[in-house]
Amino acid sequence: MPPSNNLASIRPLDRAFFARNPRRVAREILGKVLVRDTDNLHLAARIVEVEAYLGQNDPAAHAAAGNTARNSVLFGPPGYAYVYFIYGNHYCLNVSCEREGKAGSVLFRALDPLLGIAEMAASRRVSLEGPRDFTKLTSGPGRLAEAFGITRARDNGRDLTSPDSGLWIGEDGFLSRGIRTSSRIGIRKAVDRPLRYFLAQNPFVSGGRKSTSPRI
DNA sequence: ATATCGATTATCT
DNA sequence: GATAATCGATATG
Secondary structure, three states: OOOOOHHOOOOEHHHHHHHOOHHHHHHHHHEEEEEEEEOOOEEEEEEEEEEEEOOOOOOOHHHHHHOOOOOHHHOOHHHOEEEEEOOEEEEEEEEOOOEEEOOOEEEEEEEEEEOOOOHHHHHHHHHHHHHHHHHHOEEEEHHHHOOOOOOOOOOOOOOOOHHOOOEEEEEOOOOOOOEEEEEEOOOOOOOOOEEEEEOOOOOOOOOOOOOOOOOO
């Protein structure tokens, strides 16, 4: 099946997709499509790198300290956006997993742009001219959030299963190839767990492309 | 190509 | 007061 070149060919994922262990959601969400579809923004990009955060029993997860004002979306129903602000500079996007009362999420780490590349560049305030590395458009959690105009104020708690919300996740028949795993990036606790999932051949994958775990 | 560092603020100890 | 699920710039091999 050819790559998506229009939003009409993308079908939203249902809530049951997210109502599972974050490891399973992380693996299966690779190759799916993140869509921003509002009055003035029409973006789509393929999900090529994610990390699973396992909830209250995962020391690296924001949910580890329990339900707070910041992370309460993680403890709500599955399929909703958890957006947090980090390092005084950047927003990062997660989708809630599991079920109401049980935290768990998947962090989006890299996207491969399909639609609205010029708009993404404008959101990132970069030019597409010159020798600039094109993958910097959506490679990395902070970069992809900026490309999609995602902020906590606008998007935290948004329903990612509903096209009506303007930010949602769909599938277009793409079959993921070369899924690999590694340890998660940028964390200090539980560093050895292989909870980062990525498409090894995709140029937008951030950081190291080396797997620390067997092929899956 | 890898290393180091400053930015800048919400959140928690 | 310290830390953080990061990025971009600068320095150095």
